[in-house]
Amino acid sequence: MSEENDGKKFMFVNRRAPYGTIYAQESLEVVLIAAALEQDVSLLFIDDGVFQLTKGQNTEGVGMKNFSPAYAALGDYDVSKLYVEKESLEERGLTLDDLQHLTWEDEDDDWAEKDSIRLVSRDEVKKLIEEQDVLLSF
Amino acid sequence: MAILHTVNKSPYEKASLESCVQRSDAGAAILLIEDGVYAALAGGAKADLVKAALADRKVFVLEPDLKARGLADQALIEGVESVDFDGFVDLTTQYDQVNAWL
């Protein structure tokens, strides 16, 4: 599993909301490629980036592609570390219940279904950023 | 590990610098580029952001961007260091990784 990954530690830092700009949508393309190339991939959602994960996104009225189902597919690509900053959620009046329930299956634990979203504090975010080999911000 | 953070937004328009200051660790460096350089002005209402960072981090400002904006003679917050593009490159070698707060 990714914990024993020999690749570089790639962190995708998501600070922007979806739809208003294309960054969130196009960044997911890079995430999938990095995972396919067997890098140790994680995603960080801070500031307005937490809005990317809200459940119930429906773009019919705006005529844009709803790309939010792609987050649920990340587990299939062994992307199991989605760090969401607690303070960013709280500042926006959101809780974990407002976000999609995202899971992955742990090969080393008899394919047990586990949560992908890991709630972290702002202080933990500081440390996570420092641990990375590559930081891609979108 | 110590990270070089780049910020290219004016703190008077966007919260990028605040976000960076809140989430950069002691020993890190912040380089203000493009419209980020407005944060380095001593007299500004948002000067406290850079001052807070200077407590345990270094703060640099890209001089060509200051000059382009007519700010070369303005007083900068004490402790902020000016670099040119050569200095920008050197900073990327002195710190372990670079993170852009776009």
Place this chain on the structure above:
Amino acid sequence: MKYAIMINEGPYNHQASDTAYNFCKAALDKGHEIIRVFFYHDGVNNATRLGVPPQDDRNITEKWVALGKEHDLDLSVCVAAAQRRGLLDEGEAQRWGKDVNNIAEVFHITGLGQLVEACIQADRLVEFGD
């Protein structure tokens, strides 16, 4: 030191491409290696050879082409982002039945895997955007 450079915005609207150019030039002058300059999002628009900026302004695309020639740079344009925005090389134009192509010399269209590969090989990724 080996660098991967990523540019996320097109020319003129944002300073990102200018800043990236100045950074690359300084790094190359210091003897560093730029493994790849990768153009993503609206950054793909830097690769059009059809831009005609006023004569008293810089031509960003031509600056990249010149720097690319001088230092044998890999100027990579993301294929998916380029297709979306109408940046096509000869092969892509033919493939999609379009009557023109518009990629400047030195630039070439490639996949996102090349961005990740550059990040793997490089000591540093430096990203320029909005």
